[in-house]
Amino acid sequence: MGVEKTYAEINARIKSGQAVVVTADELITIVKEKGLSQATREVDVVTTGTFAPMCSSGAFLSLGHTTPRMKMQKVWLNGVPAYSGLAAVDAYIGATEVPEDDPLNGNYPGEFRYGGGHVIQDLVARKPIRMKALAYGTDCYPRREIDTTITIDSINEATLFNPRNAYQNYNCAVNLTDRIIYTYMGMLKPRLGNAHYSTSGQLSPLLKDPNFQTIGIGTRIFLGGGIGYIAWHGTQHFPSIQSVDGKDLGPAGGTLAVIGDLKQMSPRWLVGTSYLGYGATLSVGIGVPIPILNEEIARYAAATDEELFAPIVDYGDDYPSMKPGNLGFISYADLKSGEITVNGRKTKTAPLSSLPRAREIASTLKNWILECQFLINEPVQLLPSPTDGLKSNTLKG
Amino acid sequence: MSPKRIVLYFNADTSDKPMIYRLVKDYDLIINIVKANVNPQKEGTMVLEVEGEQSIQGLDYLRNLGVKIEDLNKEIVHNEEKCVMCGACTAICPTGALKLERPSMEVSFNGDECVVCELCIKVCPMKAMEVSL
Numbered sequence: 105m106g107v108e109k110t111y112a113e114i115n116a117r118i119k120s121g122q123a124v125v126v127t128a129d130e131l132i133t134i135v136k137e138k139g140l141s142q143a144t145r146e147v148d149v150v151t152t153g154t155f156a157p158m159c160s161s162g163a164f165l166s167l168g169h170t171t172p173r174m175k176m177q178k179v180w181l182n183g184v185p186a187y188s189g190l191a192a193v194d195a196y197i198g199a200t201e202v203p204e205d206d207p208l209n210g211n212y213p214g215e216f217r218y219g220g221g222h223v224i225q226d227l228v229a230r231k232p233i234r235m236k237a238l239a240y241g242t243d244c245y246p247r248r249e250i251d252t253t254i255t256i257d258s259i260n261e262a263t264l265f266n267p268r269n270a271y272q273n274y275n276c277a278v279n280l281t282d283r284i285i286y287t288y289m290g291m292l293k294p295r296l297g298n299a300h301y302s303t304s305g306q307l308s309p310l311l312k313d314p315n316f317q318t319i320g321i322g323t324r325i326f327l328g329g330g331i332g333y334i335a336w337h338g339t340q341h342f343p344s345i346q347s348v349d350g351k352d353l354g355p356a357g358g359t360l361a362v363i364g365d366l367k368q369m370s371p372r373w374l375v376g377t378s379y380l381g382y383g384a385t386l387s388v389g390i391g392v393p394i395p396i397l398n399e400e401i402a403r404y405a406a407a408t409d410e411e412l413f414a415p416i417v418d419y420g421d422d423y424p425s426m427k428p429g430n431l432g433f434i435s436y437a438d439l440k441s442g443e444i445t446v447n448g449r450k451t452k453t454a455p456l457s458s459l460p461r462a463r464e465i466a467s468t469l470k471n472w473i474l475e476c477q478f479l480i481n482e483p484v485q486l487l488p489s490p491t492d493g494l495k496s497n498t499l500k501g
Numbered sequence: 502m503s504p505k506r507i508v509l510y511f512n513a514d515t516s517d518k519p520m521i522y523r524l525v526k527d528y529d530l531i532i533n534i535v536k537a538n539v540n541p542q543k544e545g546t547m548v549l550e551v552e553g554e555q556s557i558q559g560l561d562y563l564r565n566l567g568v569k570i571e572d573l574n575k576e577i578v579h580n581e582e583k584c585v586m587c588g589a590c591t592a593i594c595p596t597g598a599l600k601l602e603r604p605s606m607e608v609s610f611n612g613d614e615c616v617v618c619e620l621c622i623k624v625c626p627m628k629a630m631e632v633s634l
């Protein structure tokens with residue numbers, strides 16, 4: 105076998121300023137020029153990045169006690185309800201929550217101009233937020249209502265905790281019906297009028313470690329412009345390796361649960377997002393470093409857009425009605441080219457995930473490591489891999 | 502009277518009709534085509550300057566064909582501060598005014614190609630496309 109490196113060796117090189125850190129794009133070039141073995145020897149860490157809407161996101165806020173005390177039962181932030189079925193002054197603002205008076209899809213397609221994701225962006229932007237709360241009153245917490253203003257600095261804790269982010273891979277969405285549809289994959293024109301996809305392909309974190317050989321609980325990451333950690337595997341983490349007729353089409357199905365101190369994040373990397381006819385959400389910037397411990401890890405981290413594939417799925421009928429299967433697989437190289445052929449018809453592609461921003465994350469993370477502001481954490485436990493065979497359940501009823 | 506600037510939106514059923522010819526011949530209008538675009542789905546947009554006594558009748562004729570007509574008195578602005586370059590608008594914009602530059606995958610906006618259909622205003626998830634009057 106070739107080289108084997110340890111986390112301690114890599115961190116020692118980072119501290120002494122000798123580490124070689126490259127982005128996943130750069131690794132691909134190095135492997136092409138020098139071969140895999142040489143690249144594995146030379147490179148210590150590969151950085152990845154993704155910036156896209158990630159619905160399963162939110163923040164725990166500990167608002168601070170009032171005088172007299174209050175056990176908040178209902179909380180609103182800029183009119184958006186936050187879940188407060190927690191202790192007296194703790195609340196969770198979810199990215200997709202919208203105000204109770206939002207017309208929703210009542211005037212279809214709804215605009216969803218302001219929701220939980222926007223509250224989170226306004227919080228990190230250090231804007232004042234109007235906070236209201238109601239309570240039923242107890243002997244120890246007598247106060248029943250409050251209407252005040254908070255900022256991220258005036259409250260005690262603000263912890264971003266996103267139960268499912270950074271989907272390993274995602275569908276390429278099309279619409280086979282005769283009408284326009286409005287989805288979380290954007291507006292899809294009838295009869296294959298367009299095709300939308302949503303990962304950064306060869307730069308995307310979980311596409312670069314398909315078997316979760318380095319990514320696990322405690323992995324330190326770029327999260328929302330600051331430093332965060334992988335807390336657990338994300339909800340619906342069902343990793344697998346896609347294949348057709350024995351050909352490996354790259355991984356899919358893995359997800360991350362991530363956590364970090366919201367107070368050190370930035371509104372550039374946590375952006376309130378409104379999907380016409382679908383809802384409000386939050387776009388999140390995430391970058392995961394991959395330590396190049398051996399040749400196998402380097403080989404996966406060097407996977408190219410030509411080798412990574414997305415399934416093409418009809419969001420007009422098949423997706424909403426839970427029909428299994430797809431309309432075939434398409435490589436990220438083809439998706440990024442701007443035009444693909446589906447069912448014999450040419451259609452224009454567009455991403456929902458920002459590649460320029462993903463590149464910026466990968467290079468920011470690279471610089472943090474080079475400047476020794478960021479060391480590589482050895483995970484406490486790796487995340488479940490495709491061989492663990494996690495399978496999804498569906499809800500009966 | 503100075504010419505009136507309008508924008509026409511038509512679909513596949515009307516895009517092959519000789520609309521401009523009829524406006525000139527039957528309604529005696531002076532037409533200047535400022536921009537015109539038909540995408541692969543045969544949805545078309547056209548910005549015209551129209552002058553002539555029968556312009557109201559001429560435009561009614563177009564409306565009867567199913568063409569949507571709007572006055573062109575606004576402009577679309579790309580707010581680069583808010584734009585995250587996701588690209589979500591680029592397969593929606595009917596004229597290619599919003600497009601992905603390759604290989605940078607950055608989104609560019611060319612106002613000269615914009616026909617103010619306002620689709621991007623609706624679909625931009627970051628509300629980075631704005632109307633200015």
Ligand code: SF4
Nearest residue numbers: 584585587588590625
């Ligand atoms: S959809 Fe909006 S944010 Fe995305 S590229 Fe277009 S203008 Fe920019």
Ligand code: SF4
Nearest residue numbers: 594615616618619621
């Ligand atoms: S209004 Fe927007 S979508 Fe319509 S042509 Fe102009 S840039 Fe394109």
